Amino acid sequence: MPTAIYISGLGQSANKESVEKYAARYIKELEYSTSGTNYYTKVEKIYYNDDQSSLAVRIYQHLKEQPKSDKDTLLYTFYDFEYNELLNQKFQNKNLFLKNLALLLLVTRKLPRLITSLFKKKTYTKGGQTFYIFLLFLIMALAVLLIFPSLLSLIDSKNLTFIKNHLFDWQIDIFRFLRGLTKVTLPITSLAIIFIPESSTLLTRVASEFTTIDNYIQYGEQAQIIQGNFDALIEYIVENEENSTIHLHTYSFGSVIALDALFPLGNEPSANIQNNINLLITVGAPYEFINNYYPKFYKKRINKMSEKIEWINVYSTMDAFASNFRNDNKVGEAKYGIMGRKEVPINLNYEIARREKYNLFSFLTLKHITMHQSYWDDSKSGQSCTRLIFNKMKKLNYFSITT
Structure with a gap:
């Protein structure tokens, strides 16, 4: 046989x-x-x-x-x-920050093609679905990367005065910008953690999977x-x-x-x-x-x-x-x-x-990704x-x- x-x-x-x-x-x-x-x-x-x-x-x-x-x-x-x-061995030992940075760069690089795919109905019918998926990946990657500016809020006033006295004016401006950015990044990160179940694990898996696929296809890695x-x-x-x-x-x-x-x-x-x-x-x-x-x-x-x-x-x-x-x-x-x-x-x-059971709510809750795992x-x-x-x-x- x-x-x-x-x-x-x-x-x-x-x-x-x-x-x-x-x-x-x-x-x-x-x-x-x-x-x-x-x-x-x-x-x-x-x-x-x-x-x-x-x-x-x-x-x-x-x-x-x-x-x-x-x-x-x-x-x-x-x-x-x-x-x-074999496919993951070069990527799996990287920390969460590097994995999400790689995911962010991947989505950014593909963004022009993601946008043009929205208008290619005659040759690619799932541009809207994949655009939404990658948009979520972008948000998820940023949610982790934007945590790091918030660490500046740990600096107390005494150390802050010391830092200002030893920096150039343009460096102080960047420092102030990053401190102000924490007022935005912390709420975004908090919302991501609340509304994305098991967000840390999910982020790691998504970053690992899509970046290793990209490395295989784009560069022939492994x-x-x-x-x-x-x-x-x-x-x-x-x-x-x-x-x-x-x-x-x-x-x-x-x-x-x-x-x-x-x-x-x-x-x-x-x-x-x-x-x-x-x-x-x-x-x-x-x-x-x-x-x-x-x-x-x-x-x-x-x-x-x-x-x-x-x-x-x-x-x-x-x-x-x-x-x-x-x-x-x-x-x-x-x-x-x-x-x-x-x-x-x-x-x-x-x-x-x-098919008619799927609607806007199904689209937004990623039922189209779930279906990829539903052949059994x-x-x-x-x-x-x-x-x-x-x-x-x-x-x-x-x-x-x-x-």
Whole structure:
């Protein structure tokens, strides 16, 4: 049977998710589609590099009337590809001030494109949502950075006189301005702390996630080591699995990692990728978001894999980041892929609520971000988009079941 690689989202998108939960959802769909059959998993930790490991989750089938002497059938194997630590390792040790300064610089740099995106309705339909999100990020970053001028209020009158006697006039003017600024910054910071739950933790996560994504896309930071490890995992699978046909199951930023490997910049994909990967599954892929705010990222890509893979794309029209590969925010067939029309994905729409239920209040309370994490819930037993994927894989003969 084919082997799969599961590539999760980044940061908050990956919280409480695992390859074991992902495999468990497939077992549930297997159980719903058959009778008289038991399914179970075996988990093994493997090392494909000296310091890089992966969990291999194997799904087995056991027919209830099958003789005990017969071996159970291996149906599918999921390997997870962990890249979060690699992507964050240069940023995670920075303090809160530096993280929020980086976030502030990122939003400031993208502000012109954020504004122009508000008027690009024909090519990018989610400019309003993303502008509002980045505006909140700007406010959140400033809320922390503006705390520091307030520290000047701790200086007592005696020390204040001493400082004034040892400063030039222009330095005294700056000092007075910063002291006066505290009358504004303290209320703003207080409001942010009151109205943003767990603001310190949230700020750290948001700053870390968006700045590391920006560094990866804008400067290729950590891209070489991540793609090198991805090649190493594929090589391990090819050498150790009987059937080396590989499917990629990706979520959120994981789809960016996969597309980067399938359609690299400059060099051709490795021989193992070209010869063994034939299916790509993306859930909540932020392609249109990245293509709009980083328009050069997907330019001049090598298209060796364009006609070698089939692509299934799951999206929600309410998700602020998901792509439907159309020039509108409507349900329907995809119109283009990253290389034009050569690898147009098969679109599968997944919604958990009616579109008309979303209003201005939903917009202001960031329900569109929440939807990005709603393709499945924390529980492996709840409904999810896995059923759509599972049924499409069966229909396309990528998943067969012995009955």
